Amino acid sequence: MLVLVEQSLNGLQFGLLLFLLAAGLTLVFGIMDFVNLAHGSLYMMGAYFAATFVAWTGSFVLGALLALGATLLLGMALEFIALRHLYGRDHLDQVLATFGLILFFNDAVRLIWGPAGLALPLPAWLTVPVQIIPGVYYPAYRLSIIVAALAVAALLYVVVMRTRLGMLIRAGASNREMIGALGINIKLLFTLVFGLGAALAGLAGLMQAPILTVQIGMGENILILAFVIIVIGGIGSIRGAFLAAIFVGMIDTLGRAFLPDLLRKVLSGAAASTAAPALSSMLIYLLMAIVLVVRPEGLFPAARR
Amino acid sequence: MVDSLADPLLRVEKLVRRFGGITATDNLSLDVMSGELHAIIGPNGAGKTTLISQLTGQLAPNSGTIHFAGRDVTRQPAYRRSRLGLARSFQITSLLPDFSAIDNVAIAAQAHDGHSFRFWGNARKEIHLRDAARSALTRVGLEARADVPVSELSHGEQRELELAVALATKPQLLLLDEPMAGLGVTESARMVALLKELRREVTIVLVEHDMEAVFALADRITVLVYGRVIACDVPDAIRNNEEVKRAYLGDQHVVVAHV
Amino acid sequence: MTFPITPRNIVAALVVAGLLLLPLYSQLTGNIFILTLFTRIVIFALAASSLNLIMGYGGMMSFGHAAYLGIGGYAVGILAFEGIGSGFIQWPVALAVSALFALVIGALSLRTRGVYFIMITLAFAQMAYYIVSGMSRYGGDDGLTIYKRSNFGGLINLSNRVQFYYLCLGCLFGGLYLIWRIINSRFGLVVQGVRSNEQRMQAIGFHANRYRLVCFVIAGTICGLSGALLANNTDFVSPAVMYWTRSGDLMVMVILGGMGSLFGPVIGAIVYLVLEELLSQFTEYWAMIMGPLLLLIVLFARGGIMGLLGRLRLG
Numbered sequence: 001m002l003v004l005v006e007q008s009l010n011g012l013q014f015g016l017l018l019f020l021l022a023a024g025l026t027l028v029f030g031i032m033d034f035v036n037l038a039h040g041s042l043y044m045m046g047a048y049f050a051a052t053f054v055a056w057t058g059s060f061v062l063g064a065l066l067a068l069g070a071t072l073l074l075g076m077a078l079e080f081i082a083l084r085h086l087y088g089r090d091h092l093d094q095v096l097a098t099f100g101l102i103l104f105f106n107d108a109v110r111l112i113w114g115p116a117g118l119a120l121p122l123p124a125w126l127t128v129p130v131q132i133i134p135g136v137y138y139p140a141y142r143l144s145i146i147v148a149a150l151a152v153a154a155l156l157y158v159v160v161m162r163t164r165l166g167m168l169i170r171a172g173a174s175n176r177e178m179i180g181a182l183g184i185n186i187k188l189l190f191t192l193v194f195g196l197g198a199a200l201a202g203l204a205g206l207m208q209a210p211i212l213t214v215q216i217g218m219g220e221n222i223l224i225l226a227f228v229i230i231v232i233g234g235i236g237s238i239r240g241a242f243l244a245a246i247f248v249g250m251i252d253t254l255g256r257a258f259l260p261d262l263l264r265k266v267l268s269g270a271a272a273s274t275a276a277p278a279l280s281s282m283l284i285y286l287l288m289a290i291v292l293v294v295r296p297e298g299l300f301p302a303a304r305r
Numbered sequence: 306m307v308d309s310l311a312d313p314l315l316r317v318e319k320l321v322r323r324f325g326g327i328t329a330t331d332n333l334s335l336d337v338m339s340g341e342l343h344a345i346i347g348p349n350g351a352g353k354t355t356l357i358s359q360l361t362g363q364l365a366p367n368s369g370t371i372h373f374a375g376r377d378v379t380r381q382p383a384y385r386r387s388r389l390g391l392a393r394s395f396q397i398t399s400l401l402p403d404f405s406a407i408d409n410v411a412i413a414a415q416a417h418d419g420h421s422f423r424f425w426g427n428a429r430k431e432i433h434l435r436d437a438a439r440s441a442l443t444r445v446g447l448e449a450r451a452d453v454p455v456s457e458l459s460h461g462e463q464r465e466l467e468l469a470v471a472l473a474t475k476p477q478l479l480l481l482d483e484p485m486a487g488l489g490v491t492e493s494a495r496m497v498a499l500l501k502e503l504r505r506e507v508t509i510v511l512v513e514h515d516m517e518a519v520f521a522l523a524d525r526i527t528v529l530v531y532g533r534v535i536a537c538d539v540p541d542a543i544r545n546n547e548e549v550k551r552a553y554l555g556d557q558h559v560v561v562a563h564v
Numbered sequence: 565m566t567f568p569i570t571p572r573n574i575v576a577a578l579v580v581a582g583l584l585l586l587p588l589y590s591q592l593t594g595n596i597f598i599l600t601l602f603t604r605i606v607i608f609a610l611a612a613s614s615l616n617l618i619m620g621y622g623g624m625m626s627f628g629h630a631a632y633l634g635i636g637g638y639a640v641g642i643l644a645f646e647g648i649g650s651g652f653i654q655w656p657v658a659l660a661v662s663a664l665f666a667l668v669i670g671a672l673s674l675r676t677r678g679v680y681f682i683m684i685t686l687a688f689a690q691m692a693y694y695i696v697s698g699m700s701r702y703g704g705d706d707g708l709t710i711y712k713r714s715n716f717g718g719l720i721n722l723s724n725r726v727q728f729y730y731l732c733l734g735c736l737f738g739g740l741y742l743i744w745r746i747i748n749s750r751f752g753l754v755v756q757g758v759r760s761n762e763q764r765m766q767a768i769g770f771h772a773n774r775y776r777l778v779c780f781v782i783a784g785t786i787c788g789l790s791g792a793l794l795a796n797n798t799d800f801v802s803p804a805v806m807y808w809t810r811s812g813d814l815m816v817m818v819i820l821g822g823m824g825s826l827f828g829p830v831i832g833a834i835v836y837l838v839l840e841e842l843l844s845q846f847t848e849y850w851a852m853i854m855g856p857l858l859l860l861i862v863l864f865a866r867g868g869i870m871g872l873l874g875r876l877r878l879g
Contacts, residue, residue, distance in 0.1 A: 091679045092625050093862045099812045100858030107851040227683045278698025285691035296675045387769035401760040416769035421750040428750040
């Protein structure tokens with residue numbers, strides 16, 4: 001029971017991280033009609049920036065904030081220099097160009113930080129276990145991830161649904177010409193949205209960094225998961241991404257935690273512990289396949305065009 | 306043939322199609338007799354294209370039935386209706402832009418000549434397909450432009466090619482969705498002349514905004530307003546129908562009143 | 565059939581001649597490395613050509629094509645591991661399993677279009693990747709060493725470098741010929757028509773997805789053959805061959821060479837892999853050059869190398 005609560009919280013926490021990543025991806029796709037494979041690289045850069053800045057400043061919070069700003073700027077610069085020329089192009093062109101960026105970022109990181117991974121140590125006040133319900137303790141840091149990610153999700157919702165910027169974003173998604181005709185600087189808007197997406201990816205990366213090692217290619221597996229999420233949730237839909245992310249995070253985490261035990265009842269111990277991660281990863285894809293068969297446009301297709 | 310005079314070639318009964326709160330096709334019934342040219346007119350937003358899409362199978366109705374040549378085709382997909390002899394042209398020219406004019410027509414002929422799971426022989430060397438395509442091109446007057454890529458044809462030529470493609474499927478019924486759209490005066494006149502020829506060989510349902518053409522060509526005219534049939538009669542009767550006049554008042558096509 | 569003398573055809577002819585004569589050059593100069601490199605290139609050229617069939621002619625942007633490299637490879641590796649060394653069994657199994665996988669994921673993926681299709685094929689390939697990673701009996705993550713190459717009796721000896729190279733080259737040319745016949749056949753025209761305008765093809769009487777699916781299966785099967793060749797070439801197969809970046813590599817080869825041109829992917833594979841080889845000799849961080857290069861190619865060289873050659877005029 002205790003394990004179940006803890007693993008469910010882990011699943012929620014992982015799902016929320018996935019949401020931060022998927023939200024950026026789906027925003028950029030929904031608004032600019034742009035497929036960004038390099039989104040996972042921005043996640044990786046967020047983690048590397050954080051590891052570096054925390055080491056420099058000696059403060060976790062300050063380092064994290066600096067890293068967030070750095071990823072935002074990096075995203076905007078990337079958009080300004082290269083990616084804005086790919087709007088309106090074939091999705092395939094965008095996939096290839098951003099695939100090139102992944103190659104670039106992986107080697108650039110290897111050149112700058114070296115091939116070995118980095119560790120991002122937590123300050124003491126974040127490592128203590130917190131009693132969440134009587135008798136159940138949960139690491140403070142993981143708890144703070146849940147709180148921070150929920151706060152960002154709420155903020156994102158308010159920004160997109162309630163503010164002028166959000167209105168522009170939603171208008172841009174459904175009617176590009178109209179927004180141009182209103183005399184709004186659409187180029188600037190796109191750069192900002194891209195930067196926002198990058199910052200969300202960076203935030204996910206830097207929050208995940210203390211739990212896993214910061215290493216090259218860390219963004220690739222999780223990027224595929226983010227793709228699965230936006231396909232399940234419906235491309236362009238923030239709400240769909242949120243629900244699908246929680247769902248996928250739960251299945252992945254609970255599968256990894258409990259499948260080995262379940263499998264051990266039918267298989268030998270060694271076979272079960274190797275088959276379980278593969279099986280729990282497969283569960284997600286199976287889920288996606290089912291969703292696509294039933295609803296090819298995803299569960300919550302954004303109403304547009 | 307006696308049968309075909311008695312039974313309509315196309316029978317639409319109580320067709321309903323809703324989009325959210327809007328009823329684009331509202332309990333619509335319609336008969337098209339074999340051999341006639343039946344025009345469908347109506348102000349913008351009357352649901353003409355929605356109707357055509359349901360007739361061809363691109364869009365499923367919410368309720369109602371469509372019978373074609375005595376068969377219930379309501380739930381049949383587009384490619385099957387085409388096999389039964391129902392051909393359409395698109396409102397916005399919709400050809401295969403990467404193909405030459407003759408390839409566009411030949412592939413339509415191919416669709417109605419056995420199956421296409423043939424992986425080895427060169428399809429462009431199948432003489433009977435090429436001949437069928439060439440004769441369809443000749444009927445619309447494009448024989449000299451056979452090898453020109455579609456992207457290099459003029460707008461008028463593309464509309465004629467649309468017609469040739471439809472003809473190459475040897476249809477019993479031709480659904481033409483605004484064949485005159487975007488054509489100049491001389492091109493329009495050519496299209497009207499062409500349709501006059503074709504109507505002798507094939508049943509035609511014509512959706513068109515060009516009232517002059519409609520009244521010159523149609524045997525019968527159905528008038529749609531808000532997805533409903535408000536009148537269905539011979540051109541002269543439609544011209545003098547009060548309800549039709551009212552429906553068109555304020556619309557750009559007040560022409561109806563004094564054509 | 566006639567081939568007009570155009571820059572594209574001249575380059576294609578030169579490449580064919582070069583590939584045919586390569587073992588001779590390697591023999592004369594004693595440069596064994598170049599034969600090894602080009603054996604790999606020829607195998608990837610076949611895989612890229614199969615991807616070109618669905619991407620260039622069929623308009624299906626599959627981002628999971630490397631899955632078949634792994635499936636073909638594992639079919640050979642697992643059978644060899646279980647003591648079945650005959651190529652007459654291994655290879656047909658490799659092709660059949662690839663075809664079956666393509667049939668299943670194709671039937672599911674083809675319900676979607678556009679970017680959904682790109683992502684869905686990517687995800688299914690990742691699923692296959694996790695399956696083989698989980699097969700602990702066959703090495704799991706670490707991969708599976710193949711101690712004996714496929715045995716074709718006295719017919720051909722795969723352990724002989726030159727014989728193996730020509731076998732790969734024969735498969736490549738055979739595959740290209742097959743694709744060439746297909747794209748000019750009735751079936752090929754329908755597939756290209758569906759790429760061009762699906763709605764129109766439905767309206768004139770074609771069940772578009774049926775043709776798409778068959779095309780998808782043919783391409784997967786051809787790529788399964790390259791997988792069988794690749795496993796024999798490296799004497800080893802691991803989940804890494806089906807990782808999604810491998811699928812990306814194949815896509816890059818197709819685009820670089822020229823999507824929708826028969827010979828483009830061959831040129832693309834040669835240029836990409838030779839460039840990778842040269843850059844990696846020059847610097848350890850070759851991808852830092854390759855990545856931006858890709859971006860530039862996408863931005864400025866549409867239609868790839870064959871596209872550029874097509875725009876050249878002789879004289």
